[in-house]
Amino acid sequence: MTDTELIQGILRRDRQAYQYLLDTYQKQVVKTAYYFTGNMEDAEDLSQDIFLEIIDSAASFRHSAALSTWIYRITVNRSLNLIKRNKRRDIFQRLGTVFQSGTDGKQPVNEPSSHNTATEDDERRKLLNKAISSLPENQRIAFVLCKYEELPYKDICEVMNLSLSSVESLLHRAKINLQTKLCIHFPEFKKN
Amino acid sequence: MHSLSRIQKELNMDCTFINNNLFALAEDHLPATERALAKEHIAGCATCSARVSSFSAIMEVIEKDRKTEPNPFLSTRILQKMESQGAAANYNIFLRIPRVLQPALAAVLILLAVLTGFFAGKQGKQLSQVPAYERTLNEMKAQMFISELNDEDKTVELYK
Numbered sequence: 001m002t003d004t005e006l007i008q009g010i011l012r013r014d015r016q017a018y019q020y021l022l023d024t025y026q027k028q029v030v031k032t033a034y035y036f037t038g039n040m041e042d043a044e045d046l047s048q049d050i051f052l053e054i055i056d057s058a059a060s061f062r063h064s065a066a067l068s069t070w071i072y073r074i075t076v077n078r079s080l081n082l083i084k085r086n087k088r089r090d091i092f093q094r095l096g097t098v099f100q101s102g103t104d105g106k107q108p109v110n111e112p113s114s115h116n117t118a119t120e121d122d123e124r125r126k127l128l129n130k131a132i133s134s135l136p137e138n139q140r141i142a143f144v145l146c147k148y149e150e151l152p153y154k155d156i157c158e159v160m161n162l163s164l165s166s167v168e169s170l171l172h173r174a175k176i177n178l179q180t181k182l183c184i185h186f187p188e189f190k191k192n
Numbered sequence: 193m194h195s196l197s198r199i200q201k202e203l204n205m206d207c208t209f210i211n212n213n214l215f216a217l218a219e220d221h222l223p224a225t226e227r228a229l230a231k232e233h234i235a236g237c238a239t240c241s242a243r244v245s246s247f248s249a250i251m252e253v254i255e256k257d258r259k260t261e262p263n264p265f266l267s268t269r270i271l272q273k274m275e276s277q278g279a280a281a282n283y284n285i286f287l288r289i290p291r292v293l294q295p296a297l298a299a300v301l302i303l304l305a306v307l308t309g310f311f312a313g314k315q316g317k318q319l320s321q322v323p324a325y326e327r328t329l330n331e332m333k334a335q336m337f338i339s340e341l342n343d344e345d346k347t348v349e350l351y352k
Binding site: 022 | 214274
């Protein structure tokens, strides 16, 4: 089924088209959302909203880019919106904690534990997610699409609507920033 | 001579170079000469060795995350939602209108509702006033009629 046929099927509200859309893009959507949010439950809930948006706005799909690129754009935007919403919620929760208990509302920083691999991986994942989420938005998108999604630079350019040199520069800066941010958490990373 | 010293300077392997190229080392993106020199340095430097292995461990998390699979039953749930939304859109006239026009239509409907409320309120006020006025008038007329009747009765009695 081509992109055009799929879109026409979606517009006709054809069940087979829905099924094909899910079979083809569900993994991509859930995984991308997971890479951005760092939480599988959030990613799965978000993927539901993303697919509803896809069938809702299928009429507005312009065939200038591939359908997968368009779906990537929706997924990235939705994921970033969720992250912003969660950040706002966290700020309000922290404020609530401050007013209720009189503390500064900061969570104790967990140092990497050396007890077992799963815990170590979880700690590393937390640190990495924290570092990635603190990157500027464009750097974060470029990094996630490149490192997690393993998209070719050309596709990243299309998803982000940027030139190749801009994407390369964003990725370079993202890597430098991540190295610096991770150095804060690991004593052995600290520069001499 | 100048270019030779530049190359030597570029290839001068130290902890700063390792620190600045952790990504390139983890991804194995360094040119062959630099990679060989970096490996030599890491083998002899405990701090750099620890840095590189910690960084590689963090990068392995990306690899592990990439293998994470979503819930296999998720597609059934999403498909049901999509179908129910599709069915709702078929019945809901509002959803069949192009998305661009939906806010405009919503604004018009809200305006109509406000105007209807305004005029209904005005009408209600008038309606509630009219019966009171008419009631008072009718009461006055009734009293006058009764008093006229009473007067007539008295006159009749006088002539009896």
